[in-house]
Each structure stands twice: as C-alpha cells, then as structure tokens.
Amino acid sequence: MKLAAKTAMFSALLILIALLNLIFHNQSARLEQQSTLLLSSAETLERDIKTLEAKAASYGANAPRDYQSYFRDVALYYKEFEAAVSSLQQDDLHLGERLADIDGGSLILQLSTKGLAQSHQQWQLALASFTRSYNEAIGDNKEEPRLEWATQKIREQGPGLTTLAQVLVEKAEQYNQERQVKQQQFALSLALAVIVASLIFSFWFFMAVVKPVKRLAETTNKVAEGNFGLQLEAKGKDEVSEVTTAFNSLSIRIDLILKLLDQLEEGASEQQTVDAVLDICGDYFNVDWVGIISLQEAELRLQAASPASSMKRWFAKTATIEDGNLAEFIARHIIAKRLWAEKDIDSFAVKIKDSRLMRELMRNTHAHSILGVPLGEPGQRRGMLLLASKQQGLLEGKRGELLMKLTPLISQRTLVNELERAV
Structure with missing residues (x-):
C-alpha cells in the first residue's frame, strides 16, 4: 500500500x-x-x-x-x-x-x-x-x-x-x-x-518512513565512499520501497560498470574479455555462456568462449557465409551494427536455413535465448559478442534495460582490443 x-x-x-x-x-x-x-x-x-x-x-x-x-x-x-x-x-x-x-x-x-x-x-x-x-x-x-x-x-x-x-x-x-x-x-x-x-x-511513520530513509541515507553515504554494489531490502510496495529498489538498481549498475571498466582494460585478450563479462554479469543477468565471433571476409570464426572449456566441444569453429544460413544472418547484423536478440532459439532454428554453426551453438550453449552485440566499424576488423542464457528473454525487465546500457561499454572496450591485435 x-x-x-x-x-x-x-x-x-x-x-x-x-x-x-x-x-x-x-x-x-x-x-x-x-x-x-x-x-x-x-x-x-x-x-x-x-x-x-x-x-x-x-x-x-x-x-x-x-x-x-x-x-x-x-x-x-x-x-x-x-x-x-x-x-x-x-x-x-x-x-x-x-x-x-x-x-x-x-x-x-x-x-x-x-x-x-x-x-x-x-x-x-x-x-x-x-x-x-x-x-x-x-x-x-x-x-x-x-x-x-x-x-x-x-x-x-x-x-x-x-x-x-x-x-x-x-x-x-x-x-x-x-x-x-x-x-x-x-x-x-x-x-x-x-x-x-x-x-x-507516529510509530508507523517512524518504521515505514523515517527508519528506512535513514538507513537508505547511511547506505548511500557508504556507496559515495566507494562501497559500490551495496543492497537494501525493499519491503512493501510503497514509495520508500520504490526508492530503495531504485537505489539497489543504481548501486548494482555502478558496481557492474566499474568492474567491467576495470576488467575490460586495454590490452586484455579476447578470452579475458568473455571471462570478465561472464564473471561480472553472469549471475545478475542470468548469462550462462559468452563468446566472441569475428567476421573474416566470407566466414565467421569463434575466437573465444567462456567457460573456456566449451571451446573444446566446438567441432566447427568456422562457418562459411552462405545465402540464407545463420552465418549470413549474423554477418548482416554485424555489418549493419544491429543487436541480435532471440527469446527462443529452438523456434528461431526452424525459421532459418540450418548450418553447422547453428547446431554447434544450440548444442554447446544449451541456451534458450541469445543476445548478439556487434563489434567494430566499417573498414576495420569486426565481429559480435554473444551472450547466451538458459532462460528466456535476456532483454526483459529492469535487468534487460541495464544490459542494453552496458552493451556499448562492452562493445567499445572489446573493439579497442580487436583493433590493437589487428595492427
């Protein structure tokens, strides 16, 4: 109330x-x-x-x-x-x-x-x-x-x-x-x-308003001092609970962004990039698998994956771009710099012309939903960061909004690393 x-x-x-x-x-x-x-x-x-x-x-x-x-x-x-x-x-x-x-x-x-x-x-x-x-x-x-x-x-x-x-x-x-x-x-x-x-x-006002606001002010001061990621229990459905929920979201967002900035520093390898994304964002966004696919002329190549052990299970790490197959579909998204978001991979696999890459993706990630973030610019080495989840809908709700806001940061930092290796 x-x-x-x-x-x-x-x-x-x-x-x-x-x-x-x-x-x-x-x-x-x-x-x-x-x-x-x-x-x-x-x-x-x-x-x-x-x-x-x-x-x-x-x-x-x-x-x-x-x-x-x-x-x-x-x-x-x-x-x-x-x-x-x-x-x-x-x-x-x-x-x-x-x-x-x-x-x-x-x-x-x-x-x-x-x-x-x-x-x-x-x-x-x-x-x-x-x-x-x-x-x-x-x-x-x-x-x-x-x-x-x-x-x-x-x-x-x-x-x-x-x-x-x-x-x-x-x-x-x-x-x-x-x-x-x-x-x-x-x-x-x-x-x-x-x-x-x-x-x-008076007692209700103190317990429902004064005490939570005081606790929120104390926690906000701690966050301002650098203790990012602190969370408060949001009880009820009143305005104080809404403010607490907004604070929790802000605190976790700041914490995730700073951790990603720290991990996705210049000079990090592709494997370090996907490991950082999975370690930092995995639990919060329910991400179960992260990979980087690079676009190389007429083919796509799986560069890195986290968990790293999943790379050993991929028999087809390279997919030739053919008319109507998954490689061609992903390549168009990379070139047009468009996000690729699927809530149901099984249904998507029926709609698109099959390829070995699609079968490998479904078998090795065991995912229901996937989000692809384009990397790179025209005239430079380009690719896509793949985030896979065993749950449906990576872009749903408040966490989906935060994930969409983090993708430019992930793309920018990963793009810098790709360009350095291309040089």
Whole structure:
C-alpha cells in the first residue's frame, strides 16, 4: 500500500474520531439540557402536589363559619384547587415529553431510562385515579362545588402522590449522576482513542518512513565512499520501497560498470574479455555462456568462449557465409551494427536455413535465448559478442534495460582490443 493511501487511512481515522467527538459533545449538551429539564419537571411536580395539599389543609382550617362568607370562600378555594389540579396535569404532560426526549438521546451513552419510565407510569396511574376521585367529589355543579369532599380526597391520596413524585425526583437525580459518569467515561475513551491513534501513526511513520530513509541515507553515504554494489531490502510496495529498489538498481549498475571498466582494460585478450563479462554479469543477468565471433571476409570464426572449456566441444569453429544460413544472418547484423536478440532459439532454428554453426551453438550453449552485440566499424576488423542464457528473454525487465546500457561499454572496450591485435 502506498504511503499516501496509508496516510489517508490514518487521517480518515482521526477525522472519524473528531466527528464522533463532535457528535458526542452535541448529544451530551442536548442530553444534559434534557435531563436538567426532566429533573426540574419532577421537582415542579412534587412542589405542586405539596401546594395542593397545603391548600386542602388551609381550607380545612379556615372553613367558612357563616353563610355569607361561605360562597365567597368556596369560590376562592375552588379556583385555587382547580388551578393546582390543572398544574399537576400540565406538569405530568411536560414530564412525559422530557422523558421521551431523554430516552431518544440516551442511546449514545447507553443510559437506561427504564426506571424513570416505570416510576412515571405509576405516577400517571395514581394521578388519573386522583383526578377521577377529585372530579367525582367536586361534583358537576360548579356553582356549589363540594370542597369538603374534594379536600378529603386530597388528604387521602395526596401523600401517595407526593411519595411517587419524590421517587420520580430521585430517579431523575440518579439518571443525572449516571449521565455525568458516562459522559466522563466516553470523553476519556475518545481522548484515549486519539492518543492511541496518534501513537500508532507516529510509530508507523517512524518504521515505514523515517527508519528506512535513514538507513537508505547511511547506505548511500557508504556507496559515495566507494562501497559500490551495496543492497537494501525493499519491503512493501510503497514509495520508500520504490526508492530503495531504485537505489539497489543504481548501486548494482555502478558496481557492474566499474568492474567491467576495470576488467575490460586495454590490452586484455579476447578470452579475458568473455571471462570478465561472464564473471561480472553472469549471475545478475542470468548469462550462462559468452563468446566472441569475428567476421573474416566470407566466414565467421569463434575466437573465444567462456567457460573456456566449451571451446573444446566446438567441432566447427568456422562457418562459411552462405545465402540464407545463420552465418549470413549474423554477418548482416554485424555489418549493419544491429543487436541480435532471440527469446527462443529452438523456434528461431526452424525459421532459418540450418548450418553447422547453428547446431554447434544450440548444442554447446544449451541456451534458450541469445543476445548478439556487434563489434567494430566499417573498414576495420569486426565481429559480435554473444551472450547466451538458459532462460528466456535476456532483454526483459529492469535487468534487460541495464544490459542494453552496458552493451556499448562492452562493445567499445572489446573493439579497442580487436583493433590493437589487428595492427
């Protein structure tokens, strides 16, 4: 995975955590407001019940003693009783709405409102029973309400309602306390998630980028000091791995070029030339056999081969150039200074007119692919450097590119040697 993709993943993770944190804070603020309103509604409910009980007690203590003041006081207390009962019903409605809102906002913190809901249900049943009893006691005649009976019902059922209201207040307070604990825990979890994600990203960045780049810089300095050919392990498929692979290729190329320059010095023999090419380039390019063929008027001659022992197995070291045979094919490439590259010698042998040179080449090299590098200039001694491999495709991939870049160097150095011997 590329560094950009990994960085994007970590960035997306941090953004996700940030979004969760934002959602959490918004929900927390809303839930805190709702729970506060719920507690306030429960406290108002308890306060209104006590107010109703106080009015009932006041009416009992200050019952009208004469007929003239009776209707005046009854009307006054009746209005206050009605307002208190209506306030209770309104408080219950508000409490139900708060409870519904808080139930929907409790999911993110996994808070349970089951206890609150059960207490509220008990309260509603008790309130409905009280309201029904109160209305029956008052009667249908609003001009002459039976306040004594209503007062008795309030005294009978008021303490029970007060107790249920107190339970509701306790449940609301417990919910608030649990909400505060859950909010703190959730906030701490988000903070830890951010810290862990940052540590993981920092560790990954150090291991995937900083450490490999530091190691690459140290190895580059060693190469700059002359330790050519050093290689680094390229792990993964990211940009650092690509840079490491490019460095390895550069290091081996410099090493091969310098070694070839050192081995293909002026005055080296043809056998030394092919030995140097096989020894230095053999393993890297999977070259199994190297030879030099010279062009001499109407024939080709095998001058040298490496391994040198393979020369003893060649019965036909000279091939006459005839129309359509392999010698004529190679001669045309030498004269035109064109590379000869074959991936499959067996298939090539079927297409061209056979010759003893072709049979000798196939039998003694046991090669599947071959590369011929033209040597020399017009008016001078010319020939071809042959590189044979038991594998197919000498010019495939990065190694093939490097081999193509080394062939002019091989050709130039070998050409100098050929010209010196011609003189």
